[in-house]
Structure formats: C-alpha cells, structure tokens
Amino acid sequence: MTTTMPLTVPNFGDEATEGRKLAIICSKGNLDMAYPGLILANAALGEGVETHLFFTFWGFDMITKSRMHDLKFTMLGNTATHMPQGLGGLPGMTAMATHQMKKQIQDVGVPDVPEFLEQIVASGGHLWACRMSADMMHLDESDLYDDVEAIISAADFIEKTEGAQLLFI
Template structure:
C-alpha cells in the first residue's frame, strides 16, 4: 500500500448511525496502513463527550430510510426502540460500541481531534472529553494536519 496515502475525516453529526461510518472508515484505513485522523465538530462532539458517547441514538423522525410514516417515528419510545435494534445488529457484526471503537481506532494509530470552536460553543473542556482525544484544535490547525489527505465530511 502506498506510504503517502492519508485520510482525514470530519465527523459533524452525533447520532449513532452517523458515528459509525467515520469510525469504520478510519479503522479500515489503519488496518491497511493508511494514515487516518478524525476531527469532531458540532454535533459530532457528542461522539467524544464522556457523558454522551454511550448514549448516542438513532432518530427515526426525518429519516426516510426507516420506511415508516413520520408520525409513527415521533411516537414516544420509537427512538429508543430504533436505537436498541441498531445496537443489537451492530453487535452481531462484531463491531464494538462507540466508546470501545474510539479506543480501538486510537490504539490503531488514528488521531482523534476535537474542534476548538465547537468545544467552546458547547462549554466542553478537555476533561469532559474521552481520554483518547489527542488534542483540541482550531479548524486551521486541523487543515494543516490534513495536508495532502483525502478529506471526508460526515
């Protein structure tokens, strides 16, 4: 595999179904020897926030892939049901829960960075974020880090 190839992923969404694609791609990149970094910003901050990481949800409302009338998706308990169904299916595939996944990609050498502006906006300090986060960076600092990388916005 080419030594120069590099992947930079921006995770901007904090739902369970938006957390996995970035983590899976970053991990796949590392498994094949490609450098990988993830930058978490806006709602993506939930993925690396200590008291949120284990409580990410799949929200049926506004999601046409759920193939159900919108009003049903909005009924009480539907979000929890969709969430627990997805967690079960993910577990069957031997894919770890998000918290453990962060640790795995980090051990695999993937850099994990929190957005400085989003941290300030959400009043999150370093100690509010999971231990695996390497640093809180400004957008320009992350772009410097991502120089020459293939960039993916999720």
C-alpha cells in the same frame, strides 16, 4: 494457479501507502451517522493509511464522555426506515429504534462507539476535537474522551492534514 518456486509474494503496497493520509470530519451525533466515519477510519488504518478524525458540532457527542455511550437513532426525518414518519414521533420510539440498531450493530461484531474509538487509537489513529464546538458547548479536555489528542482550530486541522484525502460526514 500453481506456484512452485519462486513464490508469488503479494504486494502489500507498503511503499504506496507510505505518505497516504486520510482526514475524516465527523459532524453528526446520531448513532447511525457515527459509524461511517469510524468504520472507514478503522479500514484505512488497517491498510496502513495515516488517519485523522476531527469531531465538530454534533459530532462532538461521539467524544464527549457523558454522551458517547448514549448516542441515539431516530426514525424521524429518515425515510430509509420505510415506516410512517408519524410513528417516529411517538413516545419511546427513539429509544426502541436505538435499542434495535445497537443490537444489529452488535450482532455483526462491530463494537460500540467508545470501544471503536479505543480500537482506532490502538491502530494508530488520531482524534482531534474542534475548538469552536468546545467553546460553544462550554466543554474542555476533561469532558472529552481521554485519547482525544487536543482541542484544535479548524485551521490547525487543515494544517495537520496537509495532502490528505478528506471525508466530511
């Protein structure tokens, strides 16, 4: 297509995304299950969508300072690796699979979990921790990633994300 004046200006949809919200519930603590939520949150923020992440149950590992650097990937119970399940139970296999996956993630230029959270917060994303999970695991805000805004109840999260589209991971 050839354009002279007037210039075709892309519709960046600033009005359309105004008021659009996305809520993502992260309930898993495996390395491979941490990424879908982070990638979608990052994509939504880049599209101008207000984004809230709620970390609950095993998803708490993603924001717990002592664990967030050390999420693991296991072949056990995951038929999509197309390897014999018995292999996944051998000593050292989870460490090896984790190492391999971290390398693959790094190779495509995607950051590790703490750095990804940092980018999400820098992009305007909101991080919330689940009250019940904190109580069950005897953790408080000092144990959590600094940019987590607060430990809130499920009802609080539902209230904060009124009208949002929701993803449960």
